[in-house]
Amino acid sequence: MSGDGSKRKRQRGKGDSGAGTQPARGKTVKEIAAAANVSVATVSRALQRPEVVSEATRQHIHEVVKRLGYTPNAQARNLRTARTRLIVALLPDIANPFFSEVIRGIEQVAHESGYSVLLGETQSSLVREQAYADMVAARQADGIITMSPRVPAIPIQGRLPVVNACEYVKDSQICSVYVDNVAAAATAVDYLVTLGHRDIAFIAGPPTSPICVDRELGYQRALQRAGIAINPVLSAIGDFSIEAGERAIELLLSRGQAFSAVFCSNDEMAIGAMRALSSHGLRVPEDVSVVGFDDIRFARYTLPALTTIAQPKNALGREATTMLIELLNDPAVPPRKRVLSADLVVRGSTAPHRP
Amino acid sequence: MSGDGSKRKRQRGKGDSGAGTQPARGKTVKEIAAAANVSVATVSRALQRPEVVSEATRQHIHEVVKRLGYTPNAQARNLRTARTRLIVALLPDIANPFFSEVIRGIEQVAHESGYSVLLGETQSSLVREQAYADMVAARQADGIITMSPRVPAIPIQGRLPVVNACEYVKDSQICSVYVDNVAAAATAVDYLVTLGHRDIAFIAGPPTSPICVDRELGYQRALQRAGIAINPVLSAIGDFSIEAGERAIELLLSRGQAFSAVFCSNDEMAIGAMRALSSHGLRVPEDVSVVGFDDIRFARYTLPALTTIAQPKNALGREATTMLIELLNDPAVPPRKRVLSADLVVRGSTAPHRP
DNA sequence: CGGTTTTATGTAATCCATTACATTGCGCTG
DNA sequence: CAGCGCAATGTAATGGATTACATAAAACCG
Numbered sequence: 001m002s003g004d005g006s007k008r009k010r011q012r013g014k015g016d017s018g019a020g021t022q023p024a025r026g027k028t029v030k031e032i033a034a035a036a037n038v039s040v041a042t043v044s045r046a047l048q049r050p051e052v053v054s055e056a057t058r059q060h061i062h063e064v065v066k067r068l069g070y071t072p073n074a075q076a077r078n079l080r081t082a083r084t085r086l087i088v089a090l091l092p093d094i095a096n097p098f099f100s101e102v103i104r105g106i107e108q109v110a111h112e113s114g115y116s117v118l119l120g121e122t123q124s125s126l127v128r129e130q131a132y133a134d135m136v137a138a139r140q141a142d143g144i145i146t147m148s149p150r151v152p153a154i155p156i157q158g159r160l161p162v163v164n165a166c167e168y169v170k171d172s173q174i175c176s177v178y179v180d181n182v183a184a185a186a187t188a189v190d191y192l193v194t195l196g197h198r199d200i201a202f203i204a205g206p207p208t209s210p211i212c213v214d215r216e217l218g219y220q221r222a223l224q225r226a227g228i229a230i231n232p233v234l235s236a237i238g239d240f241s242i243e244a245g246e247r248a249i250e251l252l253l254s255r256g257q258a259f260s261a262v263f264c265s266n267d268e269m270a271i272g273a274m275r276a277l278s279s280h281g282l283r284v285p286e287d288v289s290v291v292g293f294d295d296i297r298f299a300r301y302t303l304p305a306l307t308t309i310a311q312p313k314n315a316l317g318r319e320a321t322t323m324l325i326e327l328l329n330d331p332a333v334p335p336r337k338r339v340l341s342a343d344l345v346v347r348g349s350t351a352p353h354r355p
Numbered sequence: 356m357s358g359d360g361s362k363r364k365r366q367r368g369k370g371d372s373g374a375g376t377q378p379a380r381g382k383t384v385k386e387i388a389a390a391a392n393v394s395v396a397t398v399s400r401a402l403q404r405p406e407v408v409s410e411a412t413r414q415h416i417h418e419v420v421k422r423l424g425y426t427p428n429a430q431a432r433n434l435r436t437a438r439t440r441l442i443v444a445l446l447p448d449i450a451n452p453f454f455s456e457v458i459r460g461i462e463q464v465a466h467e468s469g470y471s472v473l474l475g476e477t478q479s480s481l482v483r484e485q486a487y488a489d490m491v492a493a494r495q496a497d498g499i500i501t502m503s504p505r506v507p508a509i510p511i512q513g514r515l516p517v518v519n520a521c522e523y524v525k526d527s528q529i530c531s532v533y534v535d536n537v538a539a540a541a542t543a544v545d546y547l548v549t550l551g552h553r554d555i556a557f558i559a560g561p562p563t564s565p566i567c568v569d570r571e572l573g574y575q576r577a578l579q580r581a582g583i584a585i586n587p588v589l590s591a592i593g594d595f596s597i598e599a600g601e602r603a604i605e606l607l608l609s610r611g612q613a614f615s616a617v618f619c620s621n622d623e624m625a626i627g628a629m630r631a632l633s634s635h636g637l638r639v640p641e642d643v644s645v646v647g648f649d650d651i652r653f654a655r656y657t658l659p660a661l662t663t664i665a666q667p668k669n670a671l672g673r674e675a676t677t678m679l680i681e682l683l684n685d686p687a688v689p690p691r692k693r694v695l696s697a698d699l700v701v702r703g704s705t706a707p708h709r710p
Numbered sequence: 711c712g713g714t715t716t717t718a719t720g721t722a723a724t725c726c727a728t729t730a731c732a733t734t735g736c737g738c739t740g
Numbered sequence: 741c742a743g744c745g746c747a748a749t750g751t752a753a754t755g756g757a758t759t760a761c762a763t764a765a766a767a768c769c770g
Contacts, residue, residue, distance in 0.1 A: 026511065028757080029756065030756080040757080041758080043757095052718080054717080057718080071492040071510065073434070074495035075430060075439065076434050079430040079434050079724095079725050080757055080759085081757085081758070082725075084430065094449075094459050094462065095452065095455045095652065097450065100452075100455045103474070104448075107476045111483070116473055116475075117474045118472065118474070119444070119474045120471075132471075134426065137426040138427065138428065140429035140433075155424050271656055275658075298653050302658075303657075383726060384726070385726080393749075396749070399728055400728090403727095412749085428726055430725085431727040434725090435754075436728070494756095
């Protein structure tokens with residue numbers, strides 16, 4: 001009986017066989033368990049939930065772990081627990097100072113909560129956006145914070161682990177954190193009105209993004225409130241770059257319609273606008289007041305320093321991350337939109353209108 | 356006898372038992388294999404090495420995969436293959452425009468090679484640096500690109516999967532990519548000398564970093580070459596921030612030693628210097644010429660535009676990543692130091708000396 | 711002191727894809 | 741046609757930790 005004595009199973013476990021030249025495999029729980037004379041379960045528990053093992057055992061195991069220099073294999077843990085503690089931060093452009101400050105807020109909260117941040121720069125490419133979203137489907141990341149106005153499709157069932165930061169998607173089940181762009185833009189324009197300006201130009205952002213539409217809306221509302229007619233000749237569109245700000249001013253000036261102030265949809269365009277204005281011999285703020293949006297770090301250091309709407313960049317990142325982590329811990333939390341406040345910061349680029 | 360007929364093994368595999376409320380488990384190879392009437396091995400092969408399965412089978416499997424919406428679990432794959440295709444980018448501060456452009460280069464190459472980038476902002480904290488390094492030990496990332504002058508300890512045997520970018524560590528087996536800071540700084544100062552300046556101030560960076568020492572060395576060499584005595588009263592130290600540049604100028608001016616030019620160890624301090632100078636009624640470049648280092652994006656847009664040393668930021672990131680990936684593919688490649696060139700970009704902040 | 715909790719630990723199943731090795735079937739050659 | 745080689749596929753071991761369930765030992769209780 002028992003005719004299977006010869007069934008030579010492959011037994012080249014790491015413990016015995018001669019070849020000491022194996023490729024640098026890390027230590028495993030098994031080895032620690034053996035060295036500490038306990039079971040793998042106990043080792044795992046001593047490391048994960050120290051309160052359930054006896055004081056003596058725990059200390060002993062920790063001592064062995066330290067002595068042998070053991071670090072649990074995160075891949076194995078992740079596979080078993082089905083969590084990666086990784087979140088993807090999707091943004092169009094990391095070199096944009098606005099985003100890089102938001103990212104920093106994301107990184108902070110993530111780190112505090114034991115998560116790490118995977119950088120997903122998309123260059124606004126749908127393909128790349130999708131590629132990062134697929135990492136969630138592949139369980140290589142737990143969730144996504146997206147700073148673009150689109151929410152990528154993730155072929156998983158259940159609630160999408162996605163939070164929208166800075167941007168937001170209308171009518172959706174997606175959590176978002178952003179500022180009230182309409183109100184903020186209106187505040188900026190109100191301020192210009194207060195200073196006596198009536199011919200206020202506007203440099204818009206790409207109309208594909210809802211927040212740009214909102215900023216334009218705010219501009220229009222403020223004008224209406226002040227009884228000023230909206231003049232399309234005083235509007236130009238830019239792509240958020242400094243160069244776009246310059247071009248926009250060129251365009252506005254070429255139209256021949258005078259203006260004594262210009263509200264820009266972001267700081268970089270405002271910086272471009274200031275340059276273009278001064279290269280046309282127009283002084284800021286004496287001849288033209290300029291207001292930006294975002295309050296990037298350099299806004300404070302332009303000459304003159306830029307009056308702008310300060311977005312709580314760090315808080316946007318922090319809040320978005322907090323939301324995402326909440327969502328990851330409990331997929332049943334209801335979708336929320338959180339609106340942070342953005343305040344006008346008056347600096348040197350604005351002055352009372354001089355007729 | 357045989358008292359084990361009752362040994363109810365837990366059989367709650369996903370196929371049968373009633374509760375349809377299970378928590379959104381993803382599809383597995385097994386299910387695909389079953390649906391396609393092949394073995395798991397064949398499915399895996401069809402996806403990983405399509406050339407080894409027959410044309411018909413491959414098409415059939417792909418069809419099933421698509422129909423059922425299957426995405427292989429990356430954690431499982433990673434565990435098995437012992438690679439994560441993740442690299443950590445360690446940097447002190449993501450909001451620093453210099454680093455964010457380097458990061459972009461890193462992200463690009465990583466993406467081209469099928470890697471993703473884990474953002475490791477350290478705030479120059481050793482603890483956080485180490486925490487990210489430990490992710491490599493925990494096999495949660497394959498390697499590290501560090502932009503700080505330290506190389507964290509990673510308790511793994513064999514070659515450390517680390518590349519140093521922008522900074523470098525002396526006498527080490529670590530791969531690095533950086534510019535010749537001595538030569539670049541000397542070029543900048545040479546240029547000021549050519550313009551007739553002899554009283555050239557210097558704003559140094561934190562002396563803990565070798566590249567700062569190098570920049571100072573370059574400054575000194577250029578002066579020596581020109582037969583100008585090095586005057587310690589004309590040097591100040593800053594921490595790379597705009598404010599530090601302002602403070603440095605205050606300090607230099609307070610010392611009473613006249614200077615007609617100042618070379619700053621980075622652009623942000625140069626921007627601060629320009630502000631401080633003009634708030635003291637000194638015109639740039641008419642009264643004082645200013646040169647920076649890095650050529651961050653805003654350097655082009657200051658008033659006057661900043662003359663500076665252009666570091667190939669994108670290339671630094673790209674090259675570092677290329678090196679790291681090479682190293683990951685073949686740990687036997689010899690350690691290399693790669694020096695990229697940095698060129699002087701002359702803009703408006705420098706002018707001939709006017710006695 | 712027998713019986714019931716509680717506490718500490720062990721055993722083995724599980725997560726899911728990859729892949730070494732085994733097997734099957736077919737075409738080709740001498 | 742036996743025999744060999746190659747191509748295609750299958751079976752099951754493997755990676756390393758977590759954890760459900762089982763068990764043993766200790767504490768508690770009337």
